Amino acid sequence: GAVVSQHPSRVICKSGTSVKIECRSLDFQATTMFWYRQFPKQSLMLMATSNEGSKATYEQGVEKDKFLINHASLTLSTLTVTSAHPEDSSFYICSHTGPDTQYFGPGTRLTVL
Amino acid sequence: AQSVTQLGSHVSVSEGALVLLRCNYSSSVPPYLFWYVQYPNQGLQLLLKYTTGATLVKGINGFEAEFKKSETSFHLTKPSAHMSDAAEYFCAVSDLAGGTSYGKLTFGQGTILTVHP
Numbered sequence: 001g002a003v004v005s006q007h008p009s010r011v012i013c014k015s016g017t018s019v020k021i022e023c024r025s026l027d028f029q030a031t032t033m034f035w036y037r038q039f040p041k042q043s044l045m046l047m048a049t050s051n052e053g054s055k056a057t058y059e060q061g062v063e064k065d066k067f068l069i070n071h072a073s074l075t076l077s078t079l080t081v082t083s084a085h086p087e088d089s090s091f092y093i094c095s096h097t098g099p100d101t102q103y104f105g106p107g108t109r110l111t112v113l
Numbered sequence: 114a115q116s117v118t119q120l121g122s123h124v125s126v127s128e129g130a131l132v133l134l135r136c137n138y139s140s141s142v143p144p145y146l147f148w149y150v151q152y153p154n155q156g157l158q159l160l161l162k163y164t165t166g167a168t169l170v171k172g173i174n175g176f177e178a179e180f181k182k183s184e185t186s187f188h189l190t191k192p193s194a195h196m197s198d199a200a201e202y203f204c205a206v207s208d209l210a211g212g213t214s215y216g217k218l219t220f221g222q223g224t225i226l227t228v229h230p
Contacts, residue, residue, distance in 0.1 A: 034217065041122075042205065042223075043221060043222045043223050044203070044218075044220045045220075046218070065187075093156065093157070097159075101159050102161055102218060105156050106155055107154040107155075
């Protein structure tokens with residue numbers, strides 16, 4: 001199946017700083033990527049749909065100015081958490097739609113102090 | 114709108130015993146249904162999926178699931194549990210809006226499977 005990588009795998013930052021997470025599709029040209037957030041002991045919640053070359057579509061309740069998404073190429077989408085706060089600490093997972101299902105990255109653990 | 118409910122956040126079985134993880138869904142359109150497994154510190158891996166056709170679908174690692182429209186269920190089973198099956202399992206339903214076959218996924222809350230000797 002398709003391979004998706006995320007970088008970094010873990011990041012710890014101070015409150016008020018911004019953090020960028022990269023999601024790469026290693027063997028598939030993904031016009032659409034998805035960003036999910038998973039809080040401890042909870043399920044994955046879709047944050048936004050990232051479309052190559054156009055603006056991302058955000059789910060209800062997700063602040064687009066706080067979670068900046070850029071999908072400039074068919075193999076790379078980035079999520080920037082701006083002015084991060086402790087409540088943004090979570091596990092962020094990206095995925096893209098492949099020929100038969102979605103393929104998920106290994107996730108990025110963000111801890112905001 | 115779609116939703117998924119997984120009954121039981123934790124399931125514990127003995128090695129060699131039957132595994133049954135329950136999933137019920139609601140969808141206003143014919144659903145695409147998925148089961149994913151997540152091992153610690155790894156991304157989700159597809160176990161199996163139902164799209165159309167045969168309602169009993171077989172997946173990897175000996176797992177299978179049966180789509181029952183009348184019960185709006187898609188329970189995951191495995192006849193004999195192995196220690197390596199210990200992980201978290203997620204049931205999901207796909208949004209078919211806009212003609213996208215594998216669009217947005219709505220996940221259940223997850224079920225942690227523990228297998229003891």
